[in-house]
Amino acid sequence: FPYLMFSFLALLAIRRGSDVIRGWQQAGWALLAALLLYASYGTRTIGIALPGALLGAELMRQRKPGRFVMLVLGVFAGFAIVQSVLLTSPRGYMAVAHFSTTSVLENVASYAKSLSHAWESGFSQAAQGGLTVVFSRFAALAFWKRFREGSLEAFYVVIYLGILIAWGAQIGVRGLLPVLPIYLTYVVLGITEAVERWKKPKARALVAAVAVCMAITYFGGLRQRPWQAAxxxxxxxxxxxxxxxxxxxxxxxxxxxxxxxxxxxxxxxxxxxxxxxxxxxxxxxxxxxxxxxxxxxxxxxxxxxxxxxxxxxxxxxxxxxxxxxxxxxxxxxx
Structure with a gap:
């Protein structure tokens, strides 16, 4: 998926550029990050969540945008304006979007159900739902810690999901794919942090339980028919x-x-x-x-x-x- 590639390369470029001190190197990383942000936005309009996350995370950490962030956002804004004037703009998507409280609530339920497919089990939907709840709690713990620290990825998840849920259309698990790797990373981080806090017997029991659940999830899925109508x-x-x-x-x-x-x-x-x-x-x-x-x-x-x-x-x-x-x-x- 082009959007997935561009968005994660943009996140990586921003991380690398933020650590650079020398001016010309920082400017080079800023230009690369801006190009990748624009490529994400140009591929899918919801990519606007990335510059929004960059600004939000920067304000959380430093209260005002630094030179690197201002340069990235400035170059990105220039590309986006040129696109809207010469090529196309997101108004076409806004014209067919419909917003309502009902649609938002329906989208929350729909995407929560779609998320469960990440833990699809070959035995029952109840097991699939249970795994989703347990692992999502670990992910939530890791997410909240990083959100308070001003993590760019955490802000990106919030803004991306906010746009996805507020938009009237439902596109199922496809809509979650761009942030699914972050979710899975948070699951691992949440489990790791829980293990570090608990005593060894509890930690070992937790790791064993997770391993069993994962085995059930994926080996159980192999019992399903490996073909579908094309x-x-x-x-x-x-x-x-x-x-x-x-x-x-x-x-x-x-x-x-x-x-x-x-x-x-x-x-x-x-x-x-x-x-x-x-x-x-x-x-x-x-x-x-x-x-x-x-x-x-x-x-x-x-x-x-x-x-x-x-x-x-x-x-x-x-x-x-x-x-x-x-x-x-x-x-x-x-």
Whole structure:
């Protein structure tokens, strides 16, 4: 994943640059960090969490930004402004985002459930949930300690998750991947710190329990079927037919609705929104109406929210192949 690579390289460059004292070396690290911050932001708009985390962590530690941080943020801001003027801006994402207290609460529950897949067990969902709770408590202990110390990574996790949860769409475990390595690191750090505080018998028992739980988690997963039905990808004939239809039969200003918005936006050249996996039909209808959605794209692997939406209003089937169906939104969707 390009965003994952750029974001962690940016975090590394900031750490290295912050330790450099000599002016020209510090300026070089600042330029590299700014380029990587911009690459992260250019790849995914949520990358704005990185410069926000840099500023927040700096203010926590020193009360005012130092020269290195100001240089990094200044160069990054220059690149971002040039992009917004000459190329594109995040307004397209904001146009199809929908904010509400209900959606925030639903996103918290959805992403908590998605996090449990990091500890997926081959035996039961109860075991998976239990492991998630236990390991997340260790991660929380390590996170809180580092947040109070002004850790850049801790601030990044807070801002990234804040944006992810506040944004109306749900993208499941894919949305958590950019911060999942930090979460797993905090789990290890939390366990290590707990072992250091406890007496040896307790520490050994804890390590043994963790080892058993990890073995159950991963060896249990091997009992599952190693194959799944392949999902359509952008090189398939059916996907190419979909892109051709949308480019020829829709207007550049039309808004589309699909469960993989970024991929479809890239290959169709249209603004694309998405629904939460378990979003109520009423919320989906409101989103379609308020954002002027013109076409809804459905496949065999889109979430149930799309089926509920299509069953709730006037939609006309205008395209179909073995993997995709395209529905035109009627004049009155209720």
């Amino acid at each position: 999902l359509a990808n952008v090189n398939d004939t059916s996907a190419q037919e979909l892109f051709t239809f949308l480019r020829s039969r829709s207007q550049p200003s039309d808004v589309l609705l699909f469960s993989k918005p970024r991929s479809l936006a890239l290959f169709s050249g249209r603004a694309v929104g998405s629904l939460g996996a378990e979003e109520p039909a009423g919320e989906s209808v409101r989103f379609v109406r308020e954002n002027g959605v013109r076409f809804v794209i459905q496949s065999s692997w889109t979430p149930a929210a799309y089926d509920q939406l299509l069953a709730s209003g006037q939609f006309e089937l205008v395209f179909g192949n073995e993997d995709f169906r395209v529905y035109r939104v009627g004049e009155r969707v209720e």
